[in-house]
Amino acid sequence: MAISQLKSRFEQMESFESVFGFLFDASQLVSLDDEEMKNCCLKLELALKHGEVSDIDAKYLLSELQVLQEMLPNEAYETGNPWNSIKIMEFAKKMDMFPNILVAYRILLTIPVTVASAERSFSKLKLLKSYLRTTMTQDRLNGLAILSIEKNMLKNIELEHIIDDFASKSARRNHFR
Numbered sequence: 446m447a448i449s450q451l452k453s454r455f456e457q458m459e460s461f462e463s464v465f466g467f468l469f470d471a472s473q474l475v476s477l478d479d480e481e482m483k484n485c486c487l488k489l490e491l492a493l494k495h496g497e498v499s500d501i502d503a504k505y506l507l508s509e510l511q512v513l514q515e516m517l518p519n520e521a522y523e524t525g526n527p528w529n530s531i532k533i534m535e536f537a538k539k540m541d542m543f544p545n546i547l548v549a550y551r552i553l554l555t556i557p558v559t560v561a562s563a564e565r566s567f568s569k570l571k572l573l574k575s576y577l578r579t580t581m582t583q584d585r586l587n588g589l590a591i592l593s594i595e596k597n598m599l600k601n602i603e604l605e606h607i608i609d610d611f612a613s614k615s616a617r618r619n620h621f622r
Contacts, residue, residue, distance in 0.1 A: 464492045465553045472527040475514055483507050506545040513546060
């Protein structure tokens with residue numbers, strides 16, 4: 446069962462990469478010639494099409510990507526540390542002239558979160574959700590999951606500050622007439 450689920454996940458990721466792969470980092474984006482980029486844009490438009498409506502227009506996306514290729518600074522596609530999709534999106538957002546690129550990157554960066562399955566295997570949630578906690582409310586389980594996932598951030602929190610803040614807020618009394 447676990448092996449078939451892993452195969453399914455890898456197939457989903459391969460499908461995702463075949464549609465969005467050219468947008469993953471600046472070195473991939475810059476390495477494409479016009480014909481390859483046109484094919485990638487058409488494939489992306491087709492993937493994002495629902496009926497006659499599409500989130501992007503392949504023709505406009507192609508022209509925006511060609512302009513973006515020329516505008517990216519050299520540091521963006523250096524082989525040692527090429528810009529990732531988030532940096533490229535931030536750069537495009539600053540330029541304020543690439544609407545189709547911004548839509549494509551927003552979708553690219555959102556999809557991995559939305560295709561994540563609700564299974565608890567291979568996750569922090571599996572560690573939290575034991576047979577002893579099956580009656581736990583969803584709010585409490587969510588809170589524990591966040592605490593477990595963000596444990597590194599919790600190590601840096603000053604408890605005295607939180608206690609003082611809590612004490613000052615509970616010391617207030619509101620008088621109603």
